[in-house]
Amino acid sequence: MLELQHISFQVEDEGSDKEIIRDVSLSVPDGKLVVITGPNGGGKSTLARLIAGIEKPTEGRILLNGEDITEMSVTDRARRGIGFAFQQPVRFKGIQVFDLIRLAKGKDTKMVDACEYLSAVGLCARDYINREVNASLSGGELKRIEIATVLARGTALSIFDEPEAGIDLWSFQNLIEVFEGMRENIRGGSILIISHQERILSIADEIIVIKDGQVTGQGSRDEILPKLIGTTMAMKACRMAPGEREAARG
Amino acid sequence: MVKLDEIQLRLLREVADLHKVPEGAYNIRSNGTSAGRASTANIEIIPKENGSGLDIRIKPGTKKESVHIPVVMTQSGLTEVVYNDFHIGEDADVIIVAGCGIDNCGPKDSQHDGIHRFFVGKNAKIKYVEKHYGSGDGSGKRILNPVTEVYQEEGSTVEMEMVQIKGVDDTVRTTTAKLSAGAKLVVRERLMTHGSQRAISTYVVELNGDGSSADVVSRSVARDDSYQKFDAKLVGSAACSGHTECDSIIMDNGRILAVPGLEANSVDAALVHEAAIGKIAGDQIIKLMTLGLTEQEAEEQIINGFLK
Numbered sequence: 001m002l003e004l005q006h007i008s009f010q011v012e013d014e015g016s017d018k019e020i021i022r023d024v025s026l027s028v029p030d031g032k033l034v035v036i037t038g039p040n041g042g043g044k045s046t047l048a049r050l051i052a053g054i055e056k057p058t059e060g061r062i063l064l065n066g067e068d069i070t071e072m073s074v075t076d077r078a079r080r081g082i083g084f085a086f087q088q089p090v091r092f093k094g095i096q097v098f099d100l101i102r103l104a105k106g107k108d109t110k111m112v113d114a115c116e117y118l119s120a121v122g123l124c125a126r127d128y129i130n131r132e133v134n135a136s137l138s139g140g141e142l143k144r145i146e147i148a149t150v151l152a153r154g155t156a157l158s159i160f161d162e163p164e165a166g167i168d169l170w171s172f173q174n175l176i177e178v179f180e181g182m183r184e185n186i187r188g189g190s191i192l193i194i195s196h197q198e199r200i201l202s203i204a205d206e207i208i209v210i211k212d213g214q215v216t217g218q219g220s221r222d223e224i225l226p227k228l229i230g231t232t233m234a235m236k237a238c239r240m241a242p243g244e245r246e247a248a249r250g
Numbered sequence: 251m252v253k254l255d256e257i258q259l260r261l262l263r264e265v266a267d268l269h270k271v272p273e274g275a276y277n278i279r280s281n282g283t284s285a286g287r288a289s290t291a292n293i294e295i296i297p298k299e300n301g302s303g304l305d306i307r308i309k310p311g312t313k314k315e316s317v318h319i320p321v322v323m324t325q326s327g328l329t330e331v332v333y334n335d336f337h338i339g340e341d342a343d344v345i346i347v348a349g350c351g352i353d354n355c356g357p358k359d360s361q362h363d364g365i366h367r368f369f370v371g372k373n374a375k376i377k378y379v380e381k382h383y384g385s386g387d388g389s390g391k392r393i394l395n396p397v398t399e400v401y402q403e404e405g406s407t408v409e410m411e412m413v414q415i416k417g418v419d420d421t422v423r424t425t426t427a428k429l430s431a432g433a434k435l436v437v438r439e440r441l442m443t444h445g446s447q448r449a450i451s452t453y454v455v456e457l458n459g460d461g462s463s464a465d466v467v468s469r470s471v472a473r474d475d476s477y478q479k480f481d482a483k484l485v486g487s488a489a490c491s492g493h494t495e496c497d498s499i500i501m502d503n504g505r506i507l508a509v510p511g512l513e514a515n516s517v518d519a520a521l522v523h524e525a526a527i528g529k530i531a532g533d534q535i536i537k538l539m540t541l542g543l544t545e546q547e548a549e550e551q552i553i554n555g556f557l558k
Contacts, residue, residue, distance in 0.1 A: 052540055054536055054540075078540050082540075083540070084540040092556075094557070095555035149541065
């Protein structure tokens with residue numbers, strides 16, 4: 001279980017302190033899929049980065065299974081079972097997709113296992129396994145590989161920062177299935193997704209709403225989701241232009 | 251064949267991936283003398299009369315054969331200049347593996363200057379691999395100054411892989427190439443310098459015939475207090491295409507100077523250069539740390555990938 005206790009995070013902005021996260025307390029119980037939503041700029045991604053250790057809170061404590069990890073490095077948190085999928089995945093010259101999956105999963109990872117993770121995110125493994133994780137990959141391809149690295153890690157807590165960003169409709173469909181699959185196999189682990197996609201919110205066990213750096217809503221999906229429908233906090237996956245809609249039908 | 255000691259065998263493995271006597275034609279040079287040599291029906295290795303090097307003659311039409319000419323030095327204070335000429339017959343398709351490993355445990359500098367000339371016949375194709383490696387903890391420097399001259403006849407292809415990853419204190423690499431019509435040159439250079447090493451690499455590629463092309467790409471990492479200079483010049487004097495690229499990572503107090511040069515003497519010459527120097531991106535390190543690597547492990551992985 002992950003617990004955030006009175007977390008605040010300030011940055012210096014033009015000489016004055018700006019508070020991005022204000023006294024946030026929440027928990028992600030074991031075996032649950034929790035989605036954090038909220039308006040853009042509300043602090044969702046910052047919260048995810050604080051949990052992964054990429055940023056350090058100015059105040060408050062972060063506990064993982066009762067252990068205080070607030071002062072721990074990104075590496076130590078990763079080794080204790082936190083996986084993190086970046087909103088904007090990083091490119092590496094020369095490092096191949098297989099290398100990255102092997103770094104995630106472990107040295108002994110077999111090619112066939114690595115391919116399974118790629119297939120799970122809708123990539124034809126044969127075409128991608130030896131590709132370099134460089135600028136030759138599209139944003140959507142990169143994003144799916146990023147998600148595959150987190151799947152490969154099989155961590156107790158997997159965090160996905162806006163996994164749908166930069167992904168096309170077909171892949172999005174696939175993505176939902178990936179999360180549903182993860183959820184089936186969740187056992188004691190938990191999943192935390194930052195998203196404002198209605199489809200992702202609709203598979204959540206719990207939903208947390210973050211606005212202006214504060215928790216403004218927290219509860220079960222059935223309790224929270226109806227209040228969000230129709231707002232920017234629960235967007236439809238795709239709005240086709242009329243021409244495209246006809247083409248899709250024809 | 252002269253028996254080689256453990257250090258010499260290790261150097262051979264490093265520079266030529268050789269675990270035993272190679273198949274095909276070879277000459278192993280150890281501490282200034284030949285430690286073994288073999289020619290084949292199609293590839294003849296002949297020592298020059300004045301003893302300054304080798305003439306390697308590859309018969310026209312020779313296919314799928316290889317030549318290994320590694321050099322190992324373990325004697326501190328040895329300085330040598332070696333001239334090797336490769337005559338590659340028309341339509342041949344061969345792999346040439348050179349490379350030099352120096353182990354210097356003594357106080358004096360050890361230096362090997364290999365001057366290689368390639369005369370590549372019409373439609374011939376060669377792949378040339380040259381690895382440099384230094385080891386030993388003596389105060390004497392390990393110095394390598396390779397000079398490579400390439401003369402390509404019509405329709406020939408030369409692919410060069412130049413690798414220097416570790417242990418060479420001082421290198422001045424000079425490569426020149428002259429290409430006739432339809433000839434193609436591809437160079438992939440990988441370099442890492444550390445300590446107070448210095449590596450200078452200069453290319454002058456003349457694209458003299460219509461349809462000729464050159465692609466010279468250097469990837470390098472400069473660590474500690476090392477210094478690198480990459481000076482690549484393409485001269486296009488026909489309807490040709492050329493591309494040079496210097497892509498470098500600097501770390502610590504490393505310094506890199508990239509000097510790309512393009513000279514077009516024909517309106518149909520299409521020449522491009524790219525150069526980028528910078529430190530390892532912070533988000534690359536963080537991404538690998540989220541996979542459980544330490545900062546140092548992440549850096550190593552990024553560099554290994556970059557130089558792969």
